[in-house]
Amino acid sequence: MLGACAAIAAGCGSDDGGGGGSASTRLVVSAAASMKEALTACAPQFDKADDASVKLSFAGSDELAAQIRQGAKVDVYAAANTKLPDQLHTDGRIDTPVKFATNELVLAVRGDSRIDSIDDLTKSGTKLVIGSASVPIGSYTRETLAKLPPDQKKAILANARSNEPDVKGIVGKLAQGAADAGFVYVTDVNATKGKVKAIKLPKQLEPQVTYGAGVVSKAAQPGLAKKFVDGLTQGDCADALHKAGFGPVP
Amino acid sequence: MLSVEARATVGALRLDVAVAVDPGECLALAGPSGAGKTSVLRVAAGLLRPAQGLVEANGETWLDTEGGIEVPAERRRCGYVFQDYALFPHLTAWQNVAYPLRRLGRRERRARAVGLLERLGLGERADARPGSLSGGERQRVALARALARRPEVLLLDEPLSALDARTRAGATRELAEVLRATEAPALLVTHDFTEAAQLGDRVGIIDAGRIVQQGTPSELAATPRSAFVADFTGAVVLTGTARTRADGLTHVELDGGGEVVSADVAEGAVAVSVYPWEIAIEPASERHHGSAQNRLSVEVLSMTTIGNRVRLGLAGSQPLAAEVTQAAVDQLGLRTGAMVTASWKAAATRLVTTTTGGTTR
Amino acid sequence: MRRPRWFGVVLAVSLAIALTFLTVPVVGIFVGSSPADLISSLGERGSLDALWLSLRTTTISIAIILIVGTPAAYLLASRSFRGKALVVTLIELPLVLPPAVAGIALLAAVGPAGILGGAVEAAGIELSLTTAGVVVALTFVSSPFYVRQAMAAFAAVDRSLLDASRTLGASEARGFLRVMIPVALPGLASGMALALGRALGEFGATLMFAGSFQGVTQTVPLAIYDRFSTDFDSALALSAVLVALSAAILLAVKFVHGGAALGGWQAE
Numbered sequence: 001m002l003g004a005c006a007a008i009a010a011g012c013g014s015d016d017g018g019g020g021g022s023a024s025t026r027l028v029v030s031a032a033a034s035m036k037e038a039l040t041a042c043a044p045q046f047d048k049a050d051d052a053s054v055k056l057s058f059a060g061s062d063e064l065a066a067q068i069r070q071g072a073k074v075d076v077y078a079a080a081n082t083k084l085p086d087q088l089h090t091d092g093r094i095d096t097p098v099k100f101a102t103n104e105l106v107l108a109v110r111g112d113s114r115i116d117s118i119d120d121l122t123k124s125g126t127k128l129v130i131g132s133a134s135v136p137i138g139s140y141t142r143e144t145l146a147k148l149p150p151d152q153k154k155a156i157l158a159n160a161r162s163n164e165p166d167v168k169g170i171v172g173k174l175a176q177g178a179a180d181a182g183f184v185y186v187t188d189v190n191a192t193k194g195k196v197k198a199i200k201l202p203k204q205l206e207p208q209v210t211y212g213a214g215v216v217s218k219a220a221q222p223g224l225a226k227k228f229v230d231g232l233t234q235g236d237c238a239d240a241l242h243k244a245g246f247g248p249v250p
Numbered sequence: 251m252l253s254v255e256a257r258a259t260v261g262a263l264r265l266d267v268a269v270a271v272d273p274g275e276c277l278a279l280a281g282p283s284g285a286g287k288t289s290v291l292r293v294a295a296g297l298l299r300p301a302q303g304l305v306e307a308n309g310e311t312w313l314d315t316e317g318g319i320e321v322p323a324e325r326r327r328c329g330y331v332f333q334d335y336a337l338f339p340h341l342t343a344w345q346n347v348a349y350p351l352r353r354l355g356r357r358e359r360r361a362r363a364v365g366l367l368e369r370l371g372l373g374e375r376a377d378a379r380p381g382s383l384s385g386g387e388r389q390r391v392a393l394a395r396a397l398a399r400r401p402e403v404l405l406l407d408e409p410l411s412a413l414d415a416r417t418r419a420g421a422t423r424e425l426a427e428v429l430r431a432t433e434a435p436a437l438l439v440t441h442d443f444t445e446a447a448q449l450g451d452r453v454g455i456i457d458a459g460r461i462v463q464q465g466t467p468s469e470l471a472a473t474p475r476s477a478f479v480a481d482f483t484g485a486v487v488l489t490g491t492a493r494t495r496a497d498g499l500t501h502v503e504l505d506g507g508g509e510v511v512s513a514d515v516a517e518g519a520v521a522v523s524v525y526p527w528e529i530a531i532e533p534a535s536e537r538h539h540g541s542a543q544n545r546l547s548v549e550v551l552s553m554t555t556i557g558n559r560v561r562l563g564l565a566g567s568q569p570l571a572a573e574v575t576q577a578a579v580d581q582l583g584l585r586t587g588a589m590v591t592a593s594w595k596a597a598a599t600r601l602v603t604t605t606t607g608g609t610t611r
Numbered sequence: 612m613r614r615p616r617w618f619g620v621v622l623a624v625s626l627a628i629a630l631t632f633l634t635v636p637v638v639g640i641f642v643g644s645s646p647a648d649l650i651s652s653l654g655e656r657g658s659l660d661a662l663w664l665s666l667r668t669t670t671i672s673i674a675i676i677l678i679v680g681t682p683a684a685y686l687l688a689s690r691s692f693r694g695k696a697l698v699v700t701l702i703e704l705p706l707v708l709p710p711a712v713a714g715i716a717l718l719a720a721v722g723p724a725g726i727l728g729g730a731v732e733a734a735g736i737e738l739s740l741t742t743a744g745v746v747v748a749l750t751f752v753s754s755p756f757y758v759r760q761a762m763a764a765f766a767a768v769d770r771s772l773l774d775a776s777r778t779l780g781a782s783e784a785r786g787f788l789r790v791m792i793p794v795a796l797p798g799l800a801s802g803m804a805l806a807l808g809r810a811l812g813e814f815g816a817t818l819m820f821a822g823s824f825q826g827v828t829q830t831v832p833l834a835i836y837d838r839f840s841t842d843f844d845s846a847l848a849l850s851a852v853l854v855a856l857s858a859a860i861l862l863a864v865k866f867v868h869g870g871a872a873l874g875g876w877q878a879e
Contacts, residue, residue, distance in 0.1 A: 062840035127740060129822065134841040161740040162822025163829075165836055173822065177723035178739035295778050323777040336775035340793040349789075350779035399780065 024053045027224050028073060030064040031056060032080035032136065032211070033166040034103065034184075035241070037191045039078075042240035046231060052224055060135035060166035068093055068216060075225040078213035078232065080136035080167075080185075085212040097214035100232040102247035104186040105140050105207055106198040108174055115181055116199060118148075122155040129170045129179040132163035137170070140207045141183040147205050171196065185209070187245040210250065252307050252403045252435040256293045258300035265289050265300065265459040271435035273308070278450025279439045279461070280482065286459040287439035288333070291405045294437060295330050296323030307402045307435075326403075329396030329434070333407040335388050337380040343367060343391045344376040350399045366394040370424065386417040393428065404429075404436040410445055422448055443483050447471075455479050477521035477602050485523035485600075488568045492520045492601060499596060506567030510544040512599035521602045526561065528598040529572035532591045533582060542593040546570070550588045553579065564592055640850045649848040658849055660826040661834035668742060668830060669810045672749035676757050676806055681799070684761030685787060699762075706755040713752050714819025721747065722820070744821035745828050749810040757799075757806040764798020765791060804864040808857050 024047065031039055036058045043054040057064070061079035065088055068074055077094055079085050085097035109115045121128055131138030145153045161179065164170050170182040175195050189198040213232055215225040231237045233249060242248070253270040265286045271277040279287050292298035294305055296312065299320065305313035312321045337346050347363035354362065364376045370390040380388055389409065396404065409425060410418050426449055429436055439456075440446050446453045447467035454464040455478075463475045467483075474480035481487045490504040492512075500512045502522055510522060524544075534547060548570060552563035560579050564570040572592055584590065652658060687699060705713055719725050722739050723732065731738060738744040768791055776786035792799070814832040821828040823837065831849050838846040 060840070063836075066840035066843070129740070132823070132837055134837075160824070161827070162824045163837070164823060165818070169818065169822075172819065173739070176718045176725075176739075177728070178718060178820075178822075295774075297774050297777070323774075324780050324782050326778075327780075328778050330775065330778040332771050332775055334769075334771065336769065336771040338772060338775075338790055338794070340796075349776070349781070352780065395779070405778075 024051045025221055025224055027052050027054045027075050027221050027228060029054055029056050029076040029078065029228065030068065030072075030074045031058055031076075031078040032061040032064070033058045033168045034080055034137070034187055035078060035211075035244075035246075036168065038187070038240040038244040038246065039237060041243075042231075042237040045236040046228065049236070050224060050227060054228070058166075058168075060131070060137075062134040062136070063165065073220065074216050075219040075221050076213065076228050077216055078211065078229075080209070080211055081139070082210050082212040083139075084136070085214050089214065092217060094214035094216050097212040098229060098233065099210050099212050099249050100229070100238070101211040101241050102250060103209040103211065103245075104200075104247070105137075105144060105183060105209055106186045106189060106200060107181060108171070108184045108189050108196050108198055109181050110174060110177060111195060111197050113180065113197075118156075118199075118201065118205070119152075121159060121181060122152055124155075124159070126159045127161050127178070127180045128156065128159040129162045129164060129173050129182040130160050131167060131170065131183070132165055135164075135166060136209075137167040137184065138163065140209055143207045144183070144201065144205050190245040208250075211246070251309075252294065252305075252437060254290060254294045254303075254305050254437070256290065256300040256303040256305075258289070258293070258298070258303070260286065260289050260298070263289070263459045267456070267459070267461050269437070269454060269461065269464075271437055273435050274433050275451045276429045276436040276438055276449060277452050277454060278446035279437070279454045279456050280443050280446035281439075281441065281456035282482075283441055285456045287441075287456055288407055289459075290456070291330070291407055291437060291439055294403065295328045295405055296321065296326050310402070327399060327401045329399065329401035329404045331389075331392045331396045331404075331406045331409050334412060335380075335392035337388055337391055337395075339380050342377050342379055343372065343383065343387075346380070346391055347395045347398050349395065363394070363398065366398060367391070370394055370428075384417075385413050386421055389413060389421060390424070393425070397428070397432070401434055404432060404434045406436065406438040408440050409438065411440065411442070425449060443467075443470075455482055457482075471525070474523065474600070474602060477523070480521060480523035480600065480602060485525050486529070486570050488522040488570070490520060490522055492516045492518060500601060502601070504567055508546050508567050510546070510599055511596040512601050513597045514599065514601040516601040516603050518603060523600045523602065524594055524598055526571040526573040527559075529570065529592050529594045531562065531572055531574055531578065531582060531584070532593060534589045534591050541595065543596040544599060545591050545593040548590060548592050550584055550586050550590060552586060553584065564590075566592070637854055640847055640854060648844050649851055652842070652845040652848045653852065655845070657825050657829075657834060657838075658845060661829055661831045661849065662852065664742070664745070664826065664829065665811060665831040668745045668749055669807065672746050672753060672810050673803065673807055675746070675750050676754045677803065680754055680758045681761055681792070682787075684758045685765050685791065687758075688762045688765035702758055703755045705752050706759075708752075710752060710813065710815025711819055714748065714816035717744075717748060717751060717816060717820040739820055740822045740824070740828065742821075742827055745817055745830060748816040748820045749813050752813055752816050753806040753810040756809050757802040760802025760805060761795070761799050764795035764802065767798065768794050801864050804860050807860055811853060811856060 039056055043056060046052060046054055061081065061084050064077065065079070065084045068077060068088060077085060077088065082097065082099060085094060088094045089097055107118055130141045133139060133142065145156060162173065167184050167188055170184050171188045171192060173179040174182050175192055186198050189196050213229050215222055215229055219225045251270065251272055255268040256265055258265045263284065263286050267290055269277060279290060281287055289298055293300050293303055300315065302315050303313050311319050312326050313319065338349065341349065344360055344363040344367060347366055348359040351359045351362060364373060367373055367376050370393065372387060372390050375383060375387055380391065383391065410421055413421055422445065429449060438449055450467065452464060453467050453470055454461045455470060457478055463470055463479050470479060471483045474483060477487055488504055490502040492500050492502045494515065494517065495501050500514060500516055502510050502512060502520060504510065512522065530542065546566045548564040548566040550562055551565050554561045555576070558576060559573050560576055562572045562574065564572060570592055687695065708716065718739065721727050721731050738747055772790050772794060773786050776790045781789065812832055814836065817828065817830060818833060823829045823833045829837065831853055835846045835849045
């Protein structure tokens with residue numbers, strides 16, 4: 001019963017339906033919010049090629065993992081890190097995950113901002129928005145900040161004004177001017193089409209951002225699910241990811 | 251002295267009235283519902299602004315549309331008793347009565363309020379909420395509340411109509427006493443002529459926004475100026491055509507059959523009115539007794555006991571009503587369906603000329 | 612004339628379905644974890660912060676709604692004017708807005724880049740990403756719940772009571788305070804309960820407009836969402852508190868209503 005409720009709650013993240021009529025096979029995909037634009041673009045092509053009807057659900061990767069643990073009926077899980085898929089696999093929730101893309105953590109600011117490096121974030125009064133500790137974007141951010149001298153890290157975190165549950169919340173607040181700066185993926189900056197600009201992080205601070213995906217055990221459509229996951233490394237969706245700015249598998 | 255003149259359109263009603271009430275006097279406006287009675291009260295109280303109007307109370311001008319004077323309702327010292335009493339449900343009886351007493355301390359307000367309630371026999375109910383009071387008790391609280399501020403003018407909207415018949419008799423007596431005791435001019439409206447007659451020093455009959463006749467209750471009953479007034483004051487009204495007889499009396503051919511004679515003078519289409527208590531009932535027979543010149547053969551349709559009298563609903567070519575004593579009913583062995591003779595004097599038969607096509611209500 | 616048997620069965624079955632659907636999730640919250648775990652996870656810092664923040668922001672928000680909304684509702688209930696239908700629709704609009712849309716709307720209105728953003732900044736007020744912003748979001752989404760009920764409650768008060776108040780020498784303002792409000796109180800209280808329940812549970816608009824930061828903007832619903840993936844027991848515990856609070860509010864209102872029916876007017 002709780003699983004059914006969790007499945008209903010799976011609509012907590014934004015829901016994007018793929019195309020396809022009722023005769024085609026339904027495939028439920030839970031994907032990290034940062035892949036929203038890319039996967040929404042390639043899903044119709046997958047639908048056409050494989051006579052499927054992909055139902056995409058975007059939210060923070062941790063949120064989606066929790067739903068799967070609660071028994072949500074999902075076929076594919078694609079996260080913004082490898083830690084969450086590995087944990088799910090250890091717990092027998094998904095089949096062996098594969099790495100399918102990389103991304104880059106950047107400091108994002110509005111197009112007209114005076115901030116041009118991570119040092120500017122220590123200035124008091126700067127409104128910084130980051131991800132919450134349990135969502136990949138948040139843990140990458142903290143991983144990065146941990147590499148800084150403790151005083152600098154403390155000053156920066158003191159300016160954090162919101163711990164967002166997914167990366168799109170950070171982007172939204174940046175775009176609306178509610179925040180001065182935020183740590184997001186370069187792919188998110190690309191998606192704003194110029195409203196927000198990315199400041200690259202120094203090489204030594206950059207975390208390794210690797211995306212992992214797997215077929216959920218007890219998936220309703222394991223065969224089709226495997227096809228989708230494969231398509232993330234090679235195929236329409238892989239192309240879409242690259243177009244959005246995701247990097248290839250290391 | 252209260253004087254109210256108003257010309258206004260209230261919904262579908264065209265109001266055009268002018269009334270004056272002396273101090274200590276009670277003028278009762280009686281009329282059917284929709285006649286505009288409540289509107290007159292509301293104009294006096296300042297709750298309704300007429301297109302043209304003049305309201306003067308004890309020397310103060312409360313409203314003068316020509317002169318641009320309008321005193322708002324809250325500054326007129328009116329005691330208004332509403333038709334459904336409008337008691338504040340969240341306040342106790344004494345708190346309701348004390349509501350208008352602003353400048354006094356709490357102790358004095360309660361004392362004054364309870365005193366007023368005691369005078370109306372409600373002392374022990376002072377702490378009760380309106381919801382737990384009976385209809386008659388609520389009426390008295392409303393009255394006490396209206397009197398609390400010693401108002402310049404007393405306005406009463408159907409003060410007795412919400413009461414059941416049994417409570418009404420006592421309440422009427424009480425209200426009449428209160429009205430007698432108060433010096434403020436009182437304007438009362440009701441749909442019941444008997445109530446108006448019992449409470450008002452003068453009665454005005456109001457119909458369709460106009461006052462059709464004013465006078466003492468007996469004047470109105472005895473010399474109604476129109477069929478409507480006659481009917482409204484409780485008479486039996488029959489329609490017919492009149493012509494003067496050689497002996498000076500008027501002969502009336504009743505519509506539908508039958509004839510009566512009247513001492514009044516009239517010609518043409520008339521309304522014939524006679525009071526139920528002036529009609530005697532005799533067993534149906536050919537023989538003529540006494541001086542009553544009018545005799546109609548009628549059937550008894552209904553018998554209603556009112557106190558120690560019995561009201562008989564009768565049917566001839568037109569409906570009639572007669573009031574006789576219970577003893578008479580027993581003596582005559584009256585029962586529904588019986589054929590009897592209704593008789594009354596020509597001198598008790600009033601005629602009112604009806605306008606062309608006029609109908610009695 | 613006897614009602615057909617099948618109709619009564621349909622009614623009963625509908626009620627049973629509705630009841631089950633509404634109560635099982637609530638029961639699930641309480642059954643999911645042991646009371647000891649629930650209480651201990653409530654005691655940790657983040658949960659306490661969330662509870663205290665929710666309490667503060669909801670109280671301030673409701674206070675604003677009552678102070679501003681009550682006279683506004685009275686005006687709408689007692690007067691008619693040109694464009695009234697439009698005004699009422701505008702006031703009810705947040706009712707039908709999805710919370711996320713409400714959040715965006717607030718950003719577009721009083722966010723830094725919003726139409727009034729400049730004026731707000733010039734006045735030295737910061738709204739987005741602040742506790743004040745939480746209050747704004749709560750007030751925005753909950754006020755229609757109160758105003759609508761208050762309008763209906765005022766409109767249902769017998770006009771003659773106000774007339775009586777005026778003839779007894781009280782100004783309209785005094786009549787409003789001493790007659791209208793007390794008589795309309797049960798309706799006002801239930802409107803307040805609805806608004807309170809809505810404010811306590813508000814999530815989307817708050818997240819969008821004010822963000823989620825412990826102690827500053829992370830109200831109980833946001834805290835529940837945050838803990839969902841990492842500490843499910845904590846999420847359950849907070850949910851249980853919210854359910855209990857909401858139930859308490861509803862019961863309190865029923866009590867007020869019941870009191871009004873017992874000691875006050877009897878239908879005549």
